[in-house]
Amino acid sequence: MKIHLLRPLSPHLPIYKPQLTSTFPISHRISGAFLATIVLFSFILCLQMGLICFTYENVYPFLFLFLSSKLILISVEITALALSYHLYNGVLHLLTDFSVFLYCSLIRLARKRLK
Amino acid sequence: MTIRSKSSQFLRHLYNKTSTFLTRNNTKSPNFPVLTDRAAARDLAKASVETQRSVHPKMKSLIKEFRIYRWDPDRPYHKPYIQSFFLDLSKCGPMVLDALQKIKAEEDSGLSYRRSCREGICGSCAMNIDGTNTVACLKPIDAHTDKPTTIMPLPHMFVVKDLVVDLSNFYQQYKSIEPWLKTKKAPEDGREYRQSPIDRKKLDGLYECILCACCTTSCPSYWWNPEEFLGPAVLLHAYRWISDSRDDFTEERLQALTEDEKRLYRCRNIKNCTATCPKSLDPATAIHKMKTKHLLSLPVHKLGGL
Numbered sequence: 001m002k003i004h005l006l007r008p009l010s011p012h013l014p015i016y017k018p019q020l021t022s023t024f025p026i027s028h029r030i031s032g033a034f035l036a037t038i039v040l041f042s043f044i045l046c047l048q049m050g051l052i053c054f055t056y057e058n059v060y061p062f063l064f065l066f067l068s069s070k071l072i073l074i075s076v077e078i079t080a081l082a083l084s085y086h087l088y089n090g091v092l093h094l095l096t097d098f099s100v101f102l103y104c105s106l107i108r109l110a111r112k113r114l115k
Numbered sequence: 116m117t118i119r120s121k122s123s124q125f126l127r128h129l130y131n132k133t134s135t136f137l138t139r140n141n142t143k144s145p146n147f148p149v150l151t152d153r154a155a156a157r158d159l160a161k162a163s164v165e166t167q168r169s170v171h172p173k174m175k176s177l178i179k180e181f182r183i184y185r186w187d188p189d190r191p192y193h194k195p196y197i198q199s200f201f202l203d204l205s206k207c208g209p210m211v212l213d214a215l216q217k218i219k220a221e222e223d224s225g226l227s228y229r230r231s232c233r234e235g236i237c238g239s240c241a242m243n244i245d246g247t248n249t250v251a252c253l254k255p256i257d258a259h260t261d262k263p264t265t266i267m268p269l270p271h272m273f274v275v276k277d278l279v280v281d282l283s284n285f286y287q288q289y290k291s292i293e294p295w296l297k298t299k300k301a302p303e304d305g306r307e308y309r310q311s312p313i314d315r316k317k318l319d320g321l322y323e324c325i326l327c328a329c330c331t332t333s334c335p336s337y338w339w340n341p342e343e344f345l346g347p348a349v350l351l352h353a354y355r356w357i358s359d360s361r362d363d364f365t366e367e368r369l370q371a372l373t374e375d376e377k378r379l380y381r382c383r384n385i386k387n388c389t390a391t392c393p394k395s396l397d398p399a400t401a402i403h404k405m406k407t408k409h410l411l412s413l414p415v416h417k418l419g420g421l
Contacts, residue, residue: 006191010184010243010280012270012338017246021386022335096384100407 028089031082038079177204179256180263181214183226188276195274198223199263204256211266212240212251228278235393238327242278243267248329249393269332271341285328288345292353292372299363314360321355321401323394324348330388330398336381343377347388347398350379354401357408373409380406 095102150157178201186195200218207217212230219226228251229239235253244254244266257264272280302308331337331346345353350372357368372379379402388398 007188007273007275007281008186008195010268010270010272010274012335015243015246015265015267016270016333019247019387019390021390025383025385026335093384096403100411 024089028086028093031086031089034082035079035086175205177258177260178202179204179214179258179260181218181266182263183215183218183266183278184268184274185226185277186274187225197265204258204260207256209255210252211244211254211256211264214256214264215251215266226278227276236325238325241269241327241329241332241393243270248333248391250325250327250329253393269328271338272332280332282328284341285326285331285346285348288349289326289352292345292349292356292368294352294356296356296359296362297364298361308361310361317358317360318355320396321351321358324351324355324396325394327393330392330396333387333391334382335385335387336383340377340381343375344381345372345378347382347402350382350405351396351398351401354405357405369405369409372405379409382406 147157147160150160181200181202182197183200184195185198187193200222202214202217207213210233212233215226215228215230219228228242230252231237231239233252235250238250240251241248242251244251245257245264248269251266266278268274268278268280272282275281296308298308326348328348330351331348334344334347337344337346353368353372356362357365362368382399382402384399384403386399389396389400392398
């Protein structure tokens with residue numbers, strides 16, 4: 001005889017405090033997804049029109065997904081922010097992942113200088 | 116135990132009451148004959164006698180609101196809800212567990228939570244307090260009475276009742292890494308497996324884990340894959356057994372851990388675990404070292420790592 005337990009799942013995302021350590025990876029992912037969609041759209045557009053399209057100023061509303069020329073400055077700023085954040089965070093990620101090798105090379109350099 | 120008659124008890128009580136009444140306001144020169152040759156202690160005692168009379172009337176009642184998650188398994192079709200309790204902090208101990216005990220004793224004895232040692236060593240009272248996971252016996256109550264304290268169960272776990280969650284999956288994952296010493300040879304002198312102090316120091320920061328499940332239930336990667344990803348606590352223990360010099364099955368342990376890509380490599384370096392550990396341990400670094408150990412054959416302990 002099977003008893004249906006019906007236990008609820010305790011709340012997770014709405015109640016957990018957003019900390020500095022946890023916001024970095026998720027915003028890295030979100031900025032990466034945003035940049036990837038922009039690159040994909042511009043790539044598709046280039047396939048249709050060729051590289052000449054970048055010289056025409058009205059192509060950018062289509063690229064940045066805001067089809068109004070007034071929002072173009074803000075969307076360019078947001079894209080620049082996403083790009084710079086993704087770049088810096090990616091470099092930091094690489095450094096932490098390969099921190100072992102960094103220590104290795106630093107120790108070798110220190111030993112050479114001491115000798 | 117001396118036998119005291121009722122009349123002598125009454126006389127003793129009367130004497131005590133009159134003496135405290137008469138000496139209540141005497142702050143002229145409290146001599147502390149016990150502290151004759153200890154000048155600093157005597158000054159401290161004098162200062163504390165003077166301030167104690169003034170502190171006591173100033174202690175107003177501080178009413179603090181606690182918002183606690185409730186769910187009754189006897190009424191399973193009712194949704195979980197948050198209940199507010201108001202507590203006088205001047206008549207309560209300093210830690211959140213003391214507040215919970217007082218609420219359970221005085222207001223609602225149906226409030227359920229796990230607790231055992233009240234000193235942060237058993238790991239039973241792990242819960243989510245004000246957004247972060249800690250053990251309730253080590254978390255002081257925030258004395259700002261204008262903001263309520265929110266007490267929730269550990270995130271993304273099935274709730275058995277109120278603040279008690281089902282940790283059977285967590286314990287089963289801990290069992291799966293085989294957390295015992297496995298050796299191939301008998302000990303050298305036939306009595307115990309010896310270890311140098313340097314090798315023992317490698318276990319510092321790894322063996323202190325109390326298996327409270329705070330870190331594992333704070334990891335978003337564990338929230339989305341609880342069956343496959345082992346979680347930071349279990350991986351910390353796996354690294355503890357891998358770095359134990361007495362254990363002969365290091366490569367086999369590492370190979371069993373990395374057989375499929377989900378047990379270890381679901382870690383995305385979110386580092387929520389290190390931020391929330393109530394014993395200030397570092398599971399993120401241990402997981403990183405294990406990944407490095409697996410990907411290369413460099414002995415990580417010689418280089419330290421970040």
